[in-house]
Amino acid sequence: MNTEVATMDNLVGPLAIINKTPLREIRAEHTDRVVRRIVDKQALLRRLDVAAFQSAH
């Protein structure tokens, strides 16, 4: 059973592999972690999507 406190995520390792792999050789197993952090609904709900500024006048 996991405890309530999650350990920190870090995308640097998976991205290093993706960076050096030709597009057609990138495997889904390697992109999953990026997709889950950047795209999935859970990530969307918890992330700020746009930082917007509008002047008062």
Next chain:
Amino acid sequence: MPGRAGGAAGEAHPLSQFVLKVHGRCDLSCDHCYVYEHADQSWRTKPKIMTPAVALAAARRIAEHAEAWHLTRVRVVLHGGEPLLLGPARMDELISQVRAPIEAVTRLTLMMQTNGVRFNPEMGDVLKRHGVRVGVSLDGDRAANDRHRRFANGAGSYDQVRAALALLRRPEYRELYAGILCTVDVRNSPERVYAALLAERPPQVDFLLPHATWDSPPDRPDGSHTPYADWLSAIHRRWLADGRPMRIRLFDGLYSTAQGGPSGSEQLGADAVDLAVIETDGRYEQADSVKTAYDGAPATGLSVLTHPVDDVSRLRPIAVRQHGLRNLNAVCQSCPVVRQCAGGLYAHRYRTGHGFDNPSVYCPDLRVLIDRTADERSVHHASVKPEEISTADVISQIASGFGDEATIGWLAEQQRSVTRALVSATIDQHGPTSGWAALAEVEAEHPDAVRRVLAHPYVRAWAVGVLRADDPAGMPYLGGLAAAAAVHADVRLETGVRIDRGVVALPTVGTLYWPEAVTAAARITVDRGKLWLTGPGHRTITVDLAQPGTTAAWQPARWITLDGWRVRIEDGDPARDCHGWTPADRLDEHAVGRWRDALTEAWRLIGAELPGYAPALRTGLQVIMPLAPDPAGKQRAATAMDAFGALAATQVGPAELAVLLVHEFQHAKLGALLDLYDLHDRDSDAQLTVGWKPEPRPVEAALQGVYAHAAVADVWRLRARTDPRAADLFAMYHRWTTDAIAALRGTDALTPLGTDFVDRLAATVRSWKS
């Protein structure tokens, strides 16, 4: 033998995790199961299923406990036996009973741990409707899994479990997929187990040491002293070499505890285990793993029908696990790796006559694993990433408020890798297209041309949109990318594209405009400096790229080059519409001229007044996306986290534009950092009062606001001698920043990295006070 887990240990304390045994039987007969095959045999006397009435009673107890202790969140794990044996209708009813009372008082996270055998779309729909995330047990490849995980007739469960995992990977259920739980058997090949688990593409894997005690020690074949450490180390090395493609809780926990962080698991580390089990009849029990110790070990003698959760929390075996290292035995207390191991899983410490006051029966393995994991990680980093900027350097550079060219260049490189991953994921989700094949073909011979195109900020925004919408209609955008790469590489290419409301974008090269604002399939050909776009009615537009200037059908990319800074005005790509405000339509040359003049003067001002921000802007900001004017004439600017390197703004004067550039690029830098690292607990519900908004802000928004407003404070500090408004504006932005930093520090939502980031930023801001 000890009796029930009675004996109050003192004051009540909050428990936030509850395991509900919703079904007491299982459709598998795994010989390593702690519920049926280990010392505790209490399952024989318990009801088969949890009735809705018991579920409601449990939920009410949890709710009253959460309310009394002001818990911001409670986690409930639907467990068994096998929870899916309830069937979809009963499951729906039971979850509804559980949710109502708890969600009336706090936030509820629902999980399920299952063998997956009966998972099907009907059940998936029920779980999706209730937001239940699903963990599935799988022990590796067929041979490994079916060694233990078999039906009563001896048949293996591998095919059924894999079918369940395939269903969980489908886009409609992907959000449910929590991960895989794998029980270690050292007779299995670690390499084959790792490969089999990775092939299931889980978000996370947790390796579970087989339950054992000093009375019933683990199997150690061939007389090996530390076979479990050896087995796990083999997987660790392979996982490191693969770039850690999935999270492995055990290794993430070891890395985290090595830096003083949490382990995220009760197998290792000193995290508080604030958990109670509620059986099918409503009786409270301790964690299931203690079933391995002796018959009756998890029993508490308490029930949701008669006792509040506080009574359970007072019981000694539950209370002592709240205190991390304090209650460990003397041997563990003196061990140099006690902070990482913390005695291992509680159940593994049991020995008749001594109870749980012992080191783990896996002590030799844990000690070797902890040391070896650290060594292997160091060796790996030293061998493959000598050029990489360290996390500490990145945090330090960005938290300073600025970021040098090397750091921003590294962040931009990470963003390009994110884009590559997401573009590749669109193919995984929607299947290959002609544009994809063309793009990959160009890359094979001209990787720099493709790299240049994929650096376009809105490629990621497009990919995220296609992946989230689960709609393949936008896939021909890849044809435009391939065509743009072919132009850069000067190679012939023909592929499919989509005219999107009259536009075909060739990012970094230009934009094609069809005579009508239609959306339709088309073909594009690139050959020897010319483009041909053939669309509806077999009409063809021809563009000679050697001819300068714009036409009605063709807008070449418009670059503004200033003293080493090069930005592009993007007014064509449909994917640019991701900033929350309406983009401006295609600009005429007069409008572009106004932008050129404003940017030229703003860049001069930044160089003169705010030189500390120039390197980051020069390295990272590539695109200005003009916004449609606000009807009331207000300034607007926005940074989309899915478009690093792009800044959207309405046209303003140079002095205001300089501030907007600095302010908005702060958001981009921090957004890129947050893509990579957790600076705050993403599950935190904390809401902070900030000076710049009337309503409370969540942690990430507050962090973004602090970082951007700190830079604006700096701008007005630096303009103190040249602008009469500067003193008042500096004071305002400085106050907003320092107050919000204090508010962030007052939450428990910052991770150790986040705390370091905020501390460094605070030091920068403090240095401006004078």
